[in-house]
Amino acid sequence: METTVNVLVVDDEERIRRLLRMYLEREDFNIEEAENGTEALELALNNDYDVILLDIMMPEMDGIEVCTELRKEKDTPVIMLTAKGEEANRVQGLETGADDYIVKPFSPREVVLRVKAILRRSASANMQNNNAGSKNVLVFPHLTIDHDAHRVTAEEEEVSLTPKEYELLCFLAKSPDKVFSREELLKEVWQYEFFGDLRTVDTHVKRLREKLNNVSKQAAKMIVTVWGVGYKFEVDPQ
Incomplete structure (x- = not known):
């Protein structure tokens, strides 16, 4: 049904x-x-x-x-x-x-x-969510993502994210050091096969960094721009 x-x-x-x-x-x-x-x-x-x-x-x-x-x-x-x-x-x-x-x-x-x-x-x-198991928390040196609680903390302080910012962060964090183009992010995070403005991705990345930076500069640095390509999540940024 x-x-x-x-x-x-x-x-x-x-x-x-x-x-x-x-x-x-x-x-x-x-x-x-x-x-x-x-x-x-x-x-x-x-x-x-x-x-x-x-x-x-x-x-x-x-x-x-x-x-x-x-x-x-x-x-x-x-x-x-x-x-x-x-x-x-x-x-x-x-x-x-x-x-x-x-x-x-x-x-x-x-x-x-x-x-x-x-x-x-x-x-x-x-x-x-229905298939969630014990791997439902991602823990990094400066950042923790708790899928069950739908909560992100940086340096043990909660970071308030919109649903899309949260999805974007989770997607990048699940594949550390892998570079994703804006087109790939639109397809994977927004599920858009044919339509979508690439500035949508840039705006969300910008806001995500700003919100993380307000709590932890190190956490914000984990969202890395790869010029001419796209973005990646770096566990130990320089």
């Missing part, structure tokens, strides 16, 4: 909501809509959605505010919908805990693929 996928579509333009609903319902997803930030936050806090498509520029509360408040309570995957000229807002959205963004005007097919990618990743994470 298949589980129903619940998606919340938030945009103040009815035309966009209708378009997204049409394409997502073709995948047999259950769609709910909100036309402003206040309504969106109330629905998101009171219901369990698998994915939220969240416009940034909206009346009452914008998408940034909604995501900020939502992250205080829930880790529901969020994909931001942004206008082309809103790069600063896109970065801000990622920093407040959005998983990714899609730029308007967008291809509805791209949106469907992004949603499916998030669903695959969530299913994979749940499977890993």
Whole structure:
């Protein structure tokens, strides 16, 4: 018996909501809509959605505010919908805990693929949690990742990470000294086969380093840039 996928579509333009609903319902997803930030936050806090498509520029509360408040309570995957000229807002959205963004005007097919990618990743994470054994804690000289508790500590002080920052750190830490390109990280961490902005990776790495650096400079140095290639996790950085 298949589980129903619940998606919340938030945009103040009815035309966009209708378009997204049409394409997502073709995948047999259950769609709910909100036309402003206040309504969106109330629905998101009171219901369990698998994915939220969240416009940034909206009346009452914008998408940034909604995501900020939502992250205080829930880790529901969020994909931001942004206008082309809103790069600063896109970065801000990622920093407040959005998983990714899609730029308007967008291809509805791209949106469907992004949603499916998030669903695959969530299913994979749940499977890993269900199969968790004694190897569920990664311990390094300056950093500890406790998968069961979903907690990261540096020098014994907890580091507050967004869900995507946590996933990125875990992925890199599981393969010390292995260099991953931005494209590989988009594919493995974001599960994107065809679409994805490489700046999404750079923004998350930057924020991850900053948060680690606030607690431990040595822990922050473990996320290493390999120029012209990508990033790696180095256990004993120089």
